[in-house]
Amino acid sequence: MDLVVNGAKRVVEVDPTTPLLWVLRDALALTGTKFGCGVAACGACTVRVAGHAVRSCVTPVSVVAGKPVQTIEGLADGGRLHRLQQAWIDEQVPQCGYCQSGMLMAAAALLDKTPKPTDADIDAAMTNLCRCGTYQRVRRAIHRAAAAGGKP
Structure with a gap:
């Protein structure tokens, strides 16, 4: 599956129903996005998808294929804090x-x-x-x- 995460094209081989959170953390080693509740209630897993806040713990990775995903690791710009x-x-x-x-x-x-x-x-x-x-x-x-x- 082709993803665009923090401006970089990434290819992952995962089940399309896998929650985005686990793809970010486990397949891409972007551990800034946290697991909190697993039911989209707490927001610890929030990332931006095409500019919108999305709870990644309940978002299947297939939903974001080809869309820009931004995690906390991509918020700063070249070492300069956002x-x-x-x-x-x-x-x-x-x-x-x-x-x-x-x-x-x-x-x-x-x-x-x-x-x-x-x-x-x-x-x-x-x-x-x-x-x-x-x-x-x-x-x-x-x-x-x-x-x-x-x-x-």
């Missing part, structure tokens, strides 16, 4: 950090669609769960990244 990653640091968002890659990918999809989101936009888009409860920091970081402008 503005969201910098905002996450500046606002001290992560505590345990487990959910953060999924949060960042959902936030990137939000800013791609809504470059200057309101609190209501953020609340509607950010359905990822954080056991540490850093939701207010996440909101501040998204506003900071939006104010920084540029391409998400």
Whole structure:
């Protein structure tokens, strides 16, 4: 199966029903995308597919064949942090950090669609769960990244 992951063409030999999460982690060794619940409820496995936030734990790999998939490993640009990653640091968002890659990918999809989101936009888009409860920091970081402008 032909995939485009983080801008690179990749060929994997997997069952087409295999969840994208396991193809990323096991076949492509991209372990930044995390397994959380396995039922698309928590968002730890969120990646972007053609710019949209997608829960990779329930997405068959066949659904994304030929579409651009971006993982947390592809968010930074040549070693330069993405503005969201910098905002996450500046606002001290992560505590345990487990959910953060999924949060960042959902936030990137939000800013791609809504470059200057309101609190209501953020609340509607950010359905990822954080056991540490850093939701207010996440909101501040998204506003900071939006104010920084540029391409998400």
